[in-house]
Amino acid sequence: MNARTDQDAPAGFVLVVEDEPAIAAVERLYLTKAGYGVEVVSDGVAAWDAIRTRRPVAIVLDVGLPGVDGIELCRRLRAEDDWTPVIFVTARDDELERLVALELGGDDYLTKPFSPRELVTRLRVVLRRVNGPATRGAIRLGSLELDPDRRSVTLRGAPVTLTATEFDLLAYLARSPGRVFSRQQLQSAVWGYADHAAGRSVDVHIAQLRAKLGHGSGIRTMRGVGYALDEPDAVAAPGPVG
Template identity: 45%
Template structure:
C-alpha cells in the first residue's frame, strides 16, 4: 500500500498544490485546514506521516504536535513542520516539541517530497522502497531498469513514468486527463489520445507470448494497473 500523507495547511492553494504533487509521486494524500480536524482524521485512518503548518487557525501546529506526541497511539507518527519562522530558536523549538523535520516557507516542493521520503525511510523503510514489484514484474526506481521474468524491458522516460504511476496506484482507475496531468504535467497541452498511444507501446514491450497484461482498460473511463496482478 502507498504511504499516506496528512497535509495540515490552512492556505488552500498551497494545500491543493501539495496534495496534487504528493499524489503524482504515488502517495495517498488527505488534507485538513485546521488543527481541530486532525485528531478526528487520525482516528479514522492513521497516516504514515503528517505535514503540519505551524500557524493554523484555532489549535496551533506546535500545540497539535505536542498533543500527538503525548498520546501513545499517535506518538510515533512522523511529523514535518512547515513554517515561515526561520529563526534558529524557532527551529529548535519545533524539533524539541517532537517534529522529525522542519521546512521553512517558501520551499521547493521536490525538496519537501525528498524530505518526506527520507523521514519515511527511517520510520517505515518498506513503504518507500526503491524497487516496485508486481508478480514477475520489477521496477527499479534508482536505476530505472524494468524487468519481467528476468527479461529487460526498455522503456522511454515517458513510458517509465506512466508505468510507475499506474503501478504505485494499482487498482485505481485513471482517466486520460488524469494521466496526462500526472505524467506529462498540467501545463502541457496535448491530445488525450496520446495516452492511448503510450499505453499501447507500454503493453507491446511488457507482454510477451502468454504473459498476462497487467494494464486494464476500463471502457469509457481510462486505465489502471490490475491489482490482481500484484
C-alpha cells in the same frame, strides 16, 4: 504502455494540515504524483480527528494554524505516545520556533517558500528511516541495545521511546562507537541532506537523546567538532522513557 516503477506503487496515506489553499493544493499535487494518498485539512481540530480515524503514515504540519496550532498538535500527539512522523512547515524562519518544533518530536522542518520536490524528498527520507528494511542486526553497546527491525531501544533493560530521527541518529553513532562525527556528517547521514541549520537541528536531537537516555548516556561532545557515542555508564539510573 510504460512499465510500472516502484514510485508508482501506493506509498501510504499522508495528512497535510495547511490553511493556505494554494500551498495545500501544490503539496497535494506533488505528494499524489509521488504515489501517496493525501487528505488536506485546514485546522488543528480537523487534523486531530483525521489522525485518530485515518492513521496516516506521516503528517505535513503547518505551524501557524487557526485554533490549535501545529506546535500544540504535535505536543498532544507525543503526549499520547503517538510517534507518527511529522514534517513541520512554517512561513517564519524563526530559529526558536524550529528548535521548539524539533524538541517536541518533529522529524523535519521546512520554511516557506520551499520546493514541493524537496518536501517529497524529505518525506521519503523520513519514511525510509521508519519503514525501510533493516540492513544490519541488533546493535549492542554495553547496556544499550538497538533493534533496527523493530526500531526499538532498551537501556539497562528498560525501553526508551524515540522518534524516527532520534532512533536513526543514535543508531548511526552506535555503529561506530567512540568515533567523533561533525554535525554536518550527522545531518547528511541521518537526514539525507545538510544545510545551514544543520548544527542547531543536530544539537536539539542530541539534547533530546541525552534527556531520554539519562545521566551516563555515553553521548560525548567534542567541542568545536561534533559528537560521539561511548559505552553508556552501566551504573547510572535510566532517564525518562517516554
